[in-house]
Amino acid sequence: MHCVKKITNDLIWVGANDRRLAMFEGVYSVPNGVSYNAYLLCDKKTVLFDTVDNAVRQRFFENLSYALNGRKLDYLVVQHIEPDHSAALAELADKYPEMRIVCNAKTAALIRQFFNIDVSARTLLVKENDTLDTGKHKLRFMFAPMVHWPEVMVTYDATDKILFSADAFGSFGALNGAIFADEVDFLKDYMDETRRYYANIVGKYGAQTKALLQKAAALPISMICPLHGFVWRKNLEQIIAKYALWAEYQPEEKGVLIAYASVYGNTENAAEILACRVRERGVKAVMFDVSVTPASDIVSAAFRYSHLVFASTTYNAGIFVSMEALIHDLTAHNIQNRTVAVIENGSWAATSGALIREKLQKCKNITFAENLISIKSSVSEAQLAELDALADFLAKDIKK
Numbered sequence: 001m002h003c004v005k006k007i008t009n010d011l012i013w014v015g016a017n018d019r020r021l022a023m024f025e026g027v028y029s030v031p032n033g034v035s036y037n038a039y040l041l042c043d044k045k046t047v048l049f050d051t052v053d054n055a056v057r058q059r060f061f062e063n064l065s066y067a068l069n070g071r072k073l074d075y076l077v078v079q080h081i082e083p084d085h086s087a088a089l090a091e092l093a094d095k096y097p098e099m100r101i102v103c104n105a106k107t108a109a110l111i112r113q114f115f116n117i118d119v120s121a122r123t124l125l126v127k128e129n130d131t132l133d134t135g136k137h138k139l140r141f142m143f144a145p146m147v148h149w150p151e152v153m154v155t156y157d158a159t160d161k162i163l164f165s166a167d168a169f170g171s172f173g174a175l176n177g178a179i180f181a182d183e184v185d186f187l188k189d190y191m192d193e194t195r196r197y198y199a200n201i202v203g204k205y206g207a208q209t210k211a212l213l214q215k216a217a218a219l220p221i222s223m224i225c226p227l228h229g230f231v232w233r234k235n236l237e238q239i240i241a242k243y244a245l246w247a248e249y250q251p252e253e254k255g256v257l258i259a260y261a262s263v264y265g266n267t268e269n270a271a272e273i274l275a276c277r278v279r280e281r282g283v284k285a286v287m288f289d290v291s292v293t294p295a296s297d298i299v300s301a302a303f304r305y306s307h308l309v310f311a312s313t314t315y316n317a318g319i320f321v322s323m324e325a326l327i328h329d330l331t332a333h334n335i336q337n338r339t340v341a342v343i344e345n346g347s348w349a350a351t352s353g354a355l356i357r358e359k360l361q362k363c364k365n366i367t368f369a370e371n372l373i374s375i376k377s378s379v380s381e382a383q384l385a386e387l388d389a390l391a392d393f394l395a396k397d398i399k400k
């Protein structure tokens with residue numbers, strides 16, 4: 001049975017939610033599920049913005065059919081060809097033979113690659129700032145390459161001042177009856193998953209996100225309709241301000257993230273002592289065991305906090321496996337502009353500290369604390385002073 005949501009008098013959400021997906025893109029856990037948003041504009045012409053993932057295809061077609069209410073579908077705008085938004089494209093093209101596919105040249109090439117179908121005869125190719133008049137509504141297409149694939153474009157409905165933003169401003173998490181961000185306690189309940197989505201999906205492409213924000217800033221926008229998560233119709237500045245920080249790799253909060261890898265608890269002990277000393281100096285500290293917490297959560301927290309501490313045992317003469325994976329993820333997502341401190345542990349030949357520093361040195365504008373604490377098996381009495389000194393440095397740096 002259909003389950004649609006009215007967005008405006010002319011716009012209907014025809015997407016669907018998936019709460020059974022274990023790993024989004026095969027990599028990111030989604031304990032609260034994920035929504036695949038598609039929108040139908042009912043004007044003189046009917047326009048569908050994107051489709052959905054294969055898992056929710058059936059509900060999407062029920063929704064679309066209901067929303068069309070017997071009308072034909074005139075246009076499918078493909079803003080993003082990644083299969084979580086295009087899995088229904090070929091079936092849609094079959095079901096609605098008069099539908100034209102509005103996309104750019106890069107998208108058209110990718111459609112052929114993914115579907116092995118030639119849709120040239122049905123494709124309306126658009127370039128930057130091209131427009132489509134659908135009756136009352138005037139749609140303008142703007143390219144947003146690498147937010148988060150090269151073909152991505154967003155659409156601006158100049159009539160209702162709606163930005164269809166593709167992956168930008170999206171979030172992990174299924175929609176639980178509410179479609180608008182102002183219907184929920186967004187900051188309390190959904191900001192973390194929105195940050196985790198940005199950091200892990202789009203985080204690598206800060207410069208490109210900034211370019212999109214600049215394009216958007218030139219437009220009067222009353223609503224943002226992303227391909228995942230909530231629609232924004234109030235307090236747009238709230239999410240745009242977060243995006244401005246994230247795109248510049250600027251921390252949202254002054255505070256210390258301590259990520260540790262510990263086999264027998266001794267490296268963890270050092271991390272805990274440091275967290276206590278940091279808190280005693282009036283500074284916020286958050287801790288993650290990298291063997292337990294998924295890397296995507298820690299990457300997200302690294303986008304949030306200003307100071308990062310990595311504590312790792314030495315393993316096979318290198319960095320402990322889960323810490324190495326985390327450091328790789330952070331560098332792959334372009335983490336920048338952070339102050340970093342390192343604690344290593346090695347019972348006979350500690351190498352993890354130098355190796356962590358070496359990998360993070362490739363990131364832009366990373367300032368390393370001079371204090372490299374090197375533990376031999378367990379924290380010694382003398383090293384309590386070293387942890388105190390590191391806490392001093394972190395607290396002073398944060399409060400300066």
Ligand code: FEO
Nearest residue numbers: 082084148167227
């Ligand atoms: Fe939601 Fe880049 O796809």
